[in-house]
Amino acid sequence: MLVEEIMKTNVITLSPEAKIDAALRLLNENHIRHIPIVDSTNKVIGIVSDRDVRDASPSIFNEVVDSEELKNPIKTIMSQPVITIHPLDFVEEIASIFYEEEFACLPVVRDHQLVGIVTEKDMLHTLIQLTGTNVQSSQIEIKVPDRIGILAEVTSIFGKRKVKITSVLIYPYKNDPSYKILVFRIQTMNPLSVIQDLREENYDILWPNTPEYKNDL
Incomplete structure (x- = not known):
C-alpha cells in the first residue's frame, strides 16, 4: 500500500510569520494536532504541534496573563528540520x-x-485494514516450517473449502528461525471444517486452541 492511498490532501498550513494565536485557533477549530509551516513556494520548513502551542501559551494559573506571548511568530516555536515522506513510499516502510x-x-x-x-x-x-480486523471474520494461527512453498501449501487447503481469505500475516516463531507463524483471517464465523483439514495435514494450530474447539474436532 502506498502513502498516496492513505494521506490527507486537504492540509491546513501556516506561514512562518503567522502568530502563535492563529495556530491555536486553527488547532482548536479543526480538531487537529499538527500544522505544517510552509514558505511562499509551499515548501515545508517546519511543523508545529498542539503541544508546542500549549507550551508557548500563558499558564491559566498566572495571575496576570501576558497575551503578548501569543503574538510571537510561529517560527519561534516550530520544529525544524522536518522529516518528510513521498506519496509513492510504502506505508509498511514509513x-x-x-x-x-x-x-x-x-x-x-x-x-x-x-x-x-x-x-x-x-x-x-x-493497520486495521491490512490485518482484516475491520470485517467480520475468524482468525487462525498456524506454526509452519520456514521453507519455500509452505504458504501455497497451506492456502490450498482453504481453497478446497472455498473459504475467502481476508488477510495473511507472517510472523517469526519466538527465537527459532526454523519456523514461522501464519495468521489467516477468513470470512467465516465457523472455521471448524478448515481447522479439521489443517489438523489432518499435521499442521500445528496455535489458535484457536480453546477447549470448545478441541472438543469439537
Whole structure:
C-alpha cells in the first residue's frame, strides 16, 4: 500500500510569520494536532504541534496573563528540520519512521511541494485494514516450517473449502528461525471444517486452541 492511498490532501498550513494565536485557533477549530509551516513556494520548513502551542501559551494559573506571548511568530516555536515522506513510499516502510522517531505525523512532499500529511491515526486505521480486523471474520494461527512453498501449501487447503481469505500475516516463531507463524483471517464465523483439514495435514494450530474447539474436532 502506498502513502498516496492513505494521506490527507486537504492540509491546513501556516506561514512562518503567522502568530502563535492563529495556530491555536486553527488547532482548536479543526480538531487537529499538527500544522505544517510552509514558505511562499509551499515548501515545508517546519511543523508545529498542539503541544508546542500549549507550551508557548500563558499558564491559566498566572495571575496576570501576558497575551503578548501569543503574538510571537510561529517560527519561534516550530520544529525544524522536518522529516518528510513521498506519496509513492510504502506505508509498511514509513511505519518504522513513526515507531523509531516517535513522530505523530509526517508531511508528504513531491518535488519539494507539500501535497499531504499522514498521522498516527491514519497509520492505525491502515493497520486495521491490512490485518482484516475491520470485517467480520475468524482468525487462525498456524506454526509452519520456514521453507519455500509452505504458504501455497497451506492456502490450498482453504481453497478446497472455498473459504475467502481476508488477510495473511507472517510472523517469526519466538527465537527459532526454523519456523514461522501464519495468521489467516477468513470470512467465516465457523472455521471448524478448515481447522479439521489443517489438523489432518499435521499442521500445528496455535489458535484457536480453546477447549470448545478441541472438543469439537
